[in-house]
Amino acid sequence: MLNKIEKVLLKVQKPARYVGGEWNIIRKNWTETAIKVAFAFPDVYEIGMSHLGLQILYHIVNSRADALMERVFAPWPDMEKMMRERKIPLYSLESYRPVRDFDLFAFTLQSEMTYTNVLNMLDLAGLPLPSAERKDGEPLVIAGGPCACNPEPLADFIDLFVLGEGEEVIQELLDLYKLMSREGRSRRQFLYRAAKIAGVYVPSFYLVSYRPDGRIEAVKPTQDGIPARVRRRVVTNFDQAPFPDRVIVPGIEIVHDRVMLEVMRGCPHGCRFCQAGIIYRPVREKTPATLLSQAEKLVHSTGYDEISLISLSSADYSRIKEIASVLLDRFEKQGVNVSLPSLRVDTFSVALAQEVQRVRRAGLTFAPEAGSQRLREVINKGVTEEDLLAAVSSAFKAGWSAVKLYFMLGLPTETEEDVIEIARLTHRVLRAGIDQKVSPARLKVTVSVSSFVPKAHTVFQWEPQREITVLRQRQKRLREQLKGRNLIFRWSEPEMSFIEAVLARGDRRLGRVIEKAWREGCCFDGWSEYFLYERWSEAFQQVGLDPAFYANRRYDYAEVLPWDHLNLGVSKDFLRQEMELALNGQQTPACRWGKCAGCGLCPAFGVVPEIIAPEANEITAGNLEVINGRF
Amino acid sequence: MVDFSPILPQKPVNIFWRYRLQFSKMGLARYLSHHDLIRTFTRAVRRACLPVVLTQGFNPHPDLSYGPPLPVGIVGEKEYLDLNLTRALTPASLCSLLNDALPEGLRVNKAWLLPKRPKDRPSLVTLVRRAAYQAKIPLTGEIKREDLTNYIQTFLAADEIIIHRPLKAVRKKNKKKEEKEKKQNIRPGIFSLKGQVKAKEMFLEMELRLGSKGNVRPDQVLQAFLANFPAQVDLEEVEIIRTGLSPLESLIP
Numbered sequence: 001m002l003n004k005i006e007k008v009l010l011k012v013q014k015p016a017r018y019v020g021g022e023w024n025i026i027r028k029n030w031t032e033t034a035i036k037v038a039f040a041f042p043d044v045y046e047i048g049m050s051h052l053g054l055q056i057l058y059h060i061v062n063s064r065a066d067a068l069m070e071r072v073f074a075p076w077p078d079m080e081k082m083m084r085e086r087k088i089p090l091y092s093l094e095s096y097r098p099v100r101d102f103d104l105f106a107f108t109l110q111s112e113m114t115y116t117n118v119l120n121m122l123d124l125a126g127l128p129l130p131s132a133e134r135k136d137g138e139p140l141v142i143a144g145g146p147c148a149c150n151p152e153p154l155a156d157f158i159d160l161f162v163l164g165e166g167e168e169v170i171q172e173l174l175d176l177y178k179l180m181s182r183e184g185r186s187r188r189q190f191l192y193r194a195a196k197i198a199g200v201y202v203p204s205f206y207l208v209s210y211r212p213d214g215r216i217e218a219v220k221p222t223q224d225g226i227p228a229r230v231r232r233r234v235v236t237n238f239d240q241a242p243f244p245d246r247v248i249v250p251g252i253e254i255v256h257d258r259v260m261l262e263v264m265r266g267c268p269h270g271c272r273f274c275q276a277g278i279i280y281r282p283v284r285e286k287t288p289a290t291l292l293s294q295a296e297k298l299v300h301s302t303g304y305d306e307i308s309l310i311s312l313s314s315a316d317y318s319r320i321k322e323i324a325s326v327l328l329d330r331f332e333k334q335g336v337n338v339s340l341p342s343l344r345v346d347t348f349s350v351a352l353a354q355e356v357q358r359v360r361r362a363g364l365t366f367a368p369e370a371g372s373q374r375l376r377e378v379i380n381k382g383v384t385e386e387d388l389l390a391a392v393s394s395a396f397k398a399g400w401s402a403v404k405l406y407f408m409l410g411l412p413t414e415t416e417e418d419v420i421e422i423a424r425l426t427h428r429v430l431r432a433g434i435d436q437k438v439s440p441a442r443l444k445v446t447v448s449v450s451s452f453v454p455k456a457h458t459v460f461q462w463e464p465q466r467e468i469t470v471l472r473q474r475q476k477r478l479r480e481q482l483k484g485r486n487l488i489f490r491w492s493e494p495e496m497s498f499i500e501a502v503l504a505r506g507d508r509r510l511g512r513v514i515e516k517a518w519r520e521g522c523c524f525d526g527w528s529e530y531f532l533y534e535r536w537s538e539a540f541q542q543v544g545l546d547p548a549f550y551a552n553r554r555y556d557y558a559e560v561l562p563w564d565h566l567n568l569g570v571s572k573d574f575l576r577q578e579m580e581l582a583l584n585g586q587q588t589p590a591c592r593w594g595k596c597a598g599c600g601l602c603p604a605f606g607v608v609p610e611i612i613a614p615e616a617n618e619i620t621a622g623n624l625e626v627i628n629g630r631f
Numbered sequence: 632m633v634d635f636s637p638i639l640p641q642k643p644v645n646i647f648w649r650y651r652l653q654f655s656k657m658g659l660a661r662y663l664s665h666h667d668l669i670r671t672f673t674r675a676v677r678r679a680c681l682p683v684v685l686t687q688g689f690n691p692h693p694d695l696s697y698g699p700p701l702p703v704g705i706v707g708e709k710e711y712l713d714l715n716l717t718r719a720l721t722p723a724s725l726c727s728l729l730n731d732a733l734p735e736g737l738r739v740n741k742a743w744l745l746p747k748r749p750k751d752r753p754s755l756v757t758l759v760r761r762a763a764y765q766a767k768i769p770l771t772g773e774i775k776r777e778d779l780t781n782y783i784q785t786f787l788a789a790d791e792i793i794i795h796r797p798l799k800a801v802r803k804k805n806k807k808k809e810e811k812e813k814k815q816n817i818r819p820g821i822f823s824l825k826g827q828v829k830a831k832e833m834f835l836e837m838e839l840r841l842g843s844k845g846n847v848r849p850d851q852v853l854q855a856f857l858a859n860f861p862a863q864v865d866l867e868e869v870e871i872i873r874t875g876l877s878p879l880e881s882l883i884p
Contacts, residue, residue: 007660007867010704015666021659023674023734233843251660251667251734302733303674334677335691503824 001088001096008082016252017045018079019174020071020093024563026058027094028068034181035067035174036094038102038139040116043110045073045524050256051152052310053108057166066600067174069265070094070102071248074117075124075583077523077530082126087326088348090124093341099125101112101464103177105139109147112503113496115154116122116518122157129515131159131204136186142173148201149279150456150563151501155203156511159191163566164232164279165265167241169199190346195226199233201566207227208508208562214549216507234607238265238284243597251303257307258339259298263291263323266609267312268592271369272380272410272459272582272597273452276312278570281601283316283591284610288323295327299336306337311600315344315352316592318614324356342367345383345440347394354398363444364395364403369420377585378413380459383427386631391625392429402444403429409474410452411581412467419474422447422480430486446488449478451497454630455504456563457570462555465501467548468494495533499525507562510550512543645716646747647684651751651884653741656707658773661735665700669733672712678732681725684715698876699757699762699841702848704873711882712744742883752753752884759841761822764849766835767870770828772863779826779833782861790854792818816854820847824856833864841876849873 002019030036030274037056041048048054054071070092075083082088089098092392099105105125107118111179119129122141128134130143134175135332144162151161173194195202205226209217221228235241243262249255266283267276286294307327315321327338338356343349343425345366353364368388370376376383378624392403399571428449433443451471454463468473471494482489501511516539524530540547555561558574564572581588588596590607602608656668663671674685676693685691698711720728722742729739733830745752774782786792796813821842833854839847849871857864876882 015703016662016664017658019659019662021735023671023678032636249734251663251671253666253670300680303671303677305677334679335685335693337690 001098003089004086004088004097005091008079008086012078012082013076013385014045014252015554016095017251018075019075019525020096022171022251023303024246025094027246028062030068030095030097032275033066034178035104037067037104037106037174038099038104038215039069039116040099040105040107040121041110042074042107042114042121043174043524044076045250046252046254048513049250049254050471051108051110052260052262053166054405055244055247055260056105056191056242057170058248059246060167060170060242061174063136064174066178068094070097072099072105072121074114074121074524081525089126090121096220099129099139102139102613103181104173104286105141107143108145109143109151109154110145112147112153112500113531115503116515116522118154119157119518120523130156131368132156134159134187140177140187140190141289144332146275149275149502149566149568150506151201151203152508152562153506153510153514154210155508155568157515158203159187160194161235162200162499163201163230164199164566165235167235169197169233172197174199184325192225193320195292198231199232203508206565210509217561217562219562219565226483229565231605232279232566232568234569234605235265235283236607236610238610239290241461242380243294245294246301247298251341256308258308258309259295259302259304261287261291261295261298261307262286262311263309263314263317263320268316268590268609269313269382270309270380270459270588273369273377273408273455274580275455277460278457280312280610281591281599282571282607285612287612288319289606291323292326294328296330299331301556303334305332305335306339307341308549309558312342313342313588314336314340315342315346315349317412318612320352321355324352330510338387343391345388345391347387349389351400352393363394363404363446364400365406366391367406367563369406369408370414370418371420371425372418374585374606375411375418375421378582379411380582380588381464382587382590385428387462388425389428389432389630393432394616395440396433401433401438401442402446403433403595404446404448406448407447408452408470408556409449409478412452412460412463414452414466414474416474416477419478420481421529422449426482426487433486440486443486443487444488446490447478447482448490449475449543450492451494453497453501453504455559456568459575459582460559461505461575462557462579465498465551466552467552471497480524493528494509494523495514496528496531498547498551499533499536502547503550505555505562506550509543509545510583513539513545535561567604568602569599569605571604572598636646647717648719649715649745650722651745651755651882652712652714652725652729652739653742654707654710654712654737654884656710656737656875658702658736660703660734661701661706662704665697668701669695669697669736671737675729675734676714677730681714681720681728682706682716682718693770694738696754696756698737699759699846700848701873704871705849706870708872709740710873711759711876713755719744721750724845745884755882755883758878758881759876762841763836763838763877765872765874766837766849766853766871768829768833768835768853768857769865769868770833770862771863771865774828774833774862776828778861780826781838783824783826786856787818787821788858791816794855796849796851808813815851817847819852820845821852824852833862836874838877 058069061067140159141394142160143158148161194200207222208219211217264285266280268283369381430445453458475491517536518534588597656839684695686694701707726739821822822838824837
């Protein structure tokens with residue numbers, strides 16, 4: 001196989017994507033290992049290799065004596081063409097074996113825009129697309145990741161979805177697989193048993209019925225013993241959760257080319273548009289001792305020169321200052337930097353970044369999300385204009401000359417006035433730069449504007465997305481106001497966000513559209529150079545479904561949502577109540593400092609936020625009593 | 632256990648030991664670009680906990696300097712790089728420490744301690760003038776030995792061997808800029824070219840000029856050489872090896 005591959009490698013871009021052999025890869029004895037898992041990332045190598053989940057699962061599965069995991073990525077179109085011409089099947093980077101030879105073909109769904117790549121990879125592997133057509137002896141196709149929270153559009157193609165965190169459930173699945181294959185059971189028998197594992201959703205065991213108006217009537221299990229609602233998995237005692245001490249270090253440059261040290265999981269803030277904020281609840285922090293030991297092992301085993309303290313909101317980690325300075329002290333002598341990927345909009349975060357980032361390479365990024373105070377209250381982004389201006393001023397003062405601001409267009413209740421506020425705010429940020437005497441030659445404010453996409457399980461799950469024409473017109477409006485020296489305006493294609501919205505709130509009937517679009521050549525939809533909106537539109541037409549029904553319609557509170565049978569732990573009543581608060585511009589406190597917003601997760605799942613004690617010098621009578629974690 | 636807290640001297644270091652390493656880049660590693668190679672060695676040095684001297688400045692990193700880049704896909708048998716250590720190591724232990732930290736396909740085969748005085752140890756880039764290559768070309772047709780010899784003689788007898796290089800780099804902001812085809816006479820850069828046929832394979836050995844001016848790549852020579860070649864060849868199976876850099880006597884202390 002490798003010989004066949006090598007013949008084409010010098011005809012494609014970045015051949016190193018396709019040969020493996022990286023530092024720290026694990027190659028196990030094929031014949032002596034019982035269960036073979038191919039981990040598939042349905043995007044290009046550099047993106048997939050930047051995904052921490054891959055490294056965690058690779059570590060977990062390969063730590064078992066009876067299992068192995070190898071990697072598969074979506075070949076870039078130039079390589080795909082070569083593979084099809086020469087009949088090279090999709091293969092793994094460790095042993096160059098065809099995916100067909102594996103027991104499990106496990107996808108991670110990080111974005112709706114990778115769905116056509118999932119189909120393409122199944123096809124390149126030589127597998128039938130519909131799960132119903134795959135036979136015993138062919139790999140079981142499983143999928144997890146954030147998009148598994150509403151996986152309905154892929155329900156026809158995937159045998160089994162995993163809801164929530166994979167660290168534990170993967171072990172249970174492998175144990176069951178081993179047992180069942182030893183007993184010579186069929187894939188259907190395996191799926192039936194697997195469906196009883198918490199967190200496992202087998203779509204073929206559920207029947208969806210529709211009402212005449214196209215909305216869902218009901219989603220019901222078709223067999224006895226299959227749960228009516230599938231519960232998301234949450235890892236508890238997160239501090240001790242498995243974490244790799246060696247990760248694969250690619251030879252080519254990848255997107256996150258550094259040690260990714262996960263300081264906490266979950267986010268205490270309740271931004272109403274944010275899906276990650278729901279699906280990673282509750283907040284769970286690691287202890288500084290664990291982090292230091294993990295960092296030590298990772299720096300030594302990888303040779304990376306940067307440790308990124310990652311999480312959804314690292315500035316909220318209780319002992320962020322302490323861990324940052326401990327790591328800096330420990331590794332500075334070796335030329336190893338510490339970095340923070342995301343900043344909260346406040347001076348604390350800037351001070352932290354200032355302390356941590358001795359090298360002011362890139363600018364700082366802030367995400368006020370909305371331009372006006374009113375709209376920020378609607379989305380529960382507890383940030384004021386004063387916060388932002390104070391934060392950017394201190395950034396400029398500390399020596400940064402470039403800042404990036406991230407906004408969303410088309411948020412619920414947004415008016416033209418809110419859009420203008422984005423421009424006004426940006427000009428005030430620019431003004432702050434000038435006031436702080438940043439050299440006009442270097443001063444740069446980048447405004448990045450995406451379009452709001454309503455997502456399943458969020459407060460805004462019922463909300464319509466604004467029509468493409470409206471989004472485009474508001475972008476245009478904003479572009480006109482953001483011309484000028486030192487200003488850079490970036491936007492995303494509304495057509496892309498539209499397809500994303502359709503798939504994010506879609507039901508099973510969309511499977512036919514995805515398949516059609518893929519057959520007509522859609523692939524790498526998240527890459528603007530490959531995104532083919534017309535083909536998608538045609539696919540909707542040919543299948544006879546209206547995309548606006550999914551993207552631009554206000555879903556009714558009373559209707560059955562395509563994902564209602566998937567229980568993420570946050571109650572629907574809470575989301576609805578939050579929606580009412582949003583419309584009134586009322587804030588909901590962060591899940592922190594003893595305040596509980598009442599999302600219902602903890603009692604429903606029997607979990608608690610795992611918050612460590614704050615920094616010693618910050619303990620006051622006021623915050624001592626609110627430490628509700630277990631440490 | 633290896634000492635795990637070595638490297639950065641806080642002040643500029645004047646006294647250090649400079650080593651030259653000879654390494655090979657083969658197998659899967661030949662798909663790494665020169666930039667990838669630099670990244671890989673930098674990380675390997677850190678993994679090996681070598682007491683390397685870090686560069687001064689805002690972003691200290693191990694100070695390694697390399698010989699001329701090897702094009703992607705070409706095997707390098709004897710490539711070179713220089714590095715500075717704050718403590719002396721025997722060449723053998725330097726090799727073995729680093730080899731334990733290098734990914735497959737990369738291997739340090741020899742190391743030498745360079746002379747103390749900087750003027751006695753010019754940099755690799757200034758030293759290397761020529762490179763020797765071997766190309767293995769599978770034949771799908773046939774050619775007799777004397778025909779090959781004659782063909783090579785005729786090929787080398789030309790005063791000019793012109794190749795056309797399409798200029799790929801078009802600046803984004805200046806899209807009107809024409810994509811000009813650049814012509815290059817590669818004949819002056821070919822110092823020698825020999826060939827032989829063994830079974831179904833042809834082996835070409837060549838020595839070519841390296842450097843910022845008049846640099847000739849082996850694939851360029853092959854392109855010109857095979858343009859009117861009488862026998863059929865399988866271009867996809869061509870393997871090129873850079874067998875060495877020269878003048879050797881100046882590279883190896």
